[in-house]
Amino acid sequence: MAAMGLPAGDAARGEHIYDRCLACHAIDRDRTGPRHAKLFGRRAGSVPGFPYSAAMKRAGEAGLVWNDQTLDKFVENPTGFIPGTRMGYAGVKDPQERADLLAYLKQATQ
Amino acid sequence: MSKIIVPAFVLARRSFISQAMLSATAIALLAGNEALAASNDGDKQNGAGEQLAATSDVEILNTALGAEQEAIAAYQVGAESGLLKKPVRDLAVTFQGHHKAHADLLAKTVKKLGGTPSEAKTVAQYHFPTDKLKTGTDVLRFAATLEKGAVSAYLGAIPLFANRDLAKAAGSILGDEAMHWAVLRQALGEAPVPDAFVS
Incomplete structure (x- = not known):
């Protein structure tokens, strides 16, 4: 089911969109970016031992928790949402692609 | 505004x-x-x-450097796996050399801009899914996945660079890694260039 204000996502399509993340991320291991396992409901900057940017750590300390809304905004424009993040990626601009990606992540990261 | x-x-x-x-x-x-x-x-x-x-150019470069260092290690694992035969193994070593050249350039640029280049990890620290690499095809598919991801990463980084020369350099690396991806797909028996655009 789609979260409020977001289109319904298709996890199968989202798995292909996740390919774009695979230079830096994996579901079950930290790489250049942190692991995505247990992403939903996780406080930003909180994977133990991962060397986050100061900006991401401070976002988590300020109360940022990853959910449909926050991930949608972050994935759309990472450096705009959390200036100073090390995720130097312009973002996934298409709302349907983001919804598909989040549908896949929700399924794959439980 | x-x-x-x-x-x-x-x-x-x-x-x-x-x-x-x-x-x-x-x-x-x-x-x-x-x-x-x-x-x-x-x-x-x-x-x-x-x-x-702002996320600085140095941070973007360092993130790219980290991914290049991982790619170098991944190709090392592939080359030493015994699963790749000539001429495919030689190709993997050539591609690894390209990633080393990218990493060298990125590290030098980070230093030139006053930053500290990210340090490469040991191969063991990358925790590659070696248990899933049973055949040469598995190794090639793993490499192709990394290369495709790298193309997307550079594509996503290019619009963020404040310095257009850095964007150009990233575009140059993107082109090289897209060729790696195409050649690996060809070696896997897949269409080497599946789409008109990369994303």
Whole structure:
């Protein structure tokens, strides 16, 4: 089911969109970016031992928790949402692609 | 420039939250105001976020450097796996050499810009899924996945560089890694160039 204000996502399509993340991320291991396992409901900057940017750590300390809304905004424009993040990626601009990606992540990261 | 109307309950938290250097959109989401967050889409277009604390070119380069260092290690694992035969093994070593050249350039540029290049990890520290690499095809598919991801990563980084020369250099690396991806797909018996655009 789609979260409020977001289109319904298709996890199968989202798995292909996740390919774009695979230079830096994996579901079950930290790489250049942190692991995505247990992403939903996780406080930003909180994977133990991962060397986050100061900006991401401070976002988590300020109360940022990853959910449909926050991930949608972050994935759309990472450096705009959390200036100073090390995720130097312009973002996934298409709302349907983001919804598909989040549908896949929700399924794959439980 | 769009005007952002911030409710009082958000302002009350702002002195604390502003320490986190979040964008107005993030602040609104933290305050539970999705409508305000949606209205702040102009943030992303007008550079308001960047005024807070931009992700610097050095940080973008260092992230790319980290991915290149991992690719070098991954090709080392592939080359030493015994699963790749000539001439495919030679090809993997050639591609590894390209990634070394990219990493060298990125590290030098980070230094030139006053930053500290990220350090490569040991192969063991990357925790590659070696238990899933049983055949030469598995190794090639793993490499192709990394190369495709690298193309997407550079494509996503290029628009963020403040320095256009760095964007050009990243485009040059992107082109090389797209060729790696195409050749690996060809070796896997797949269409080497599956689409008109990369994403």
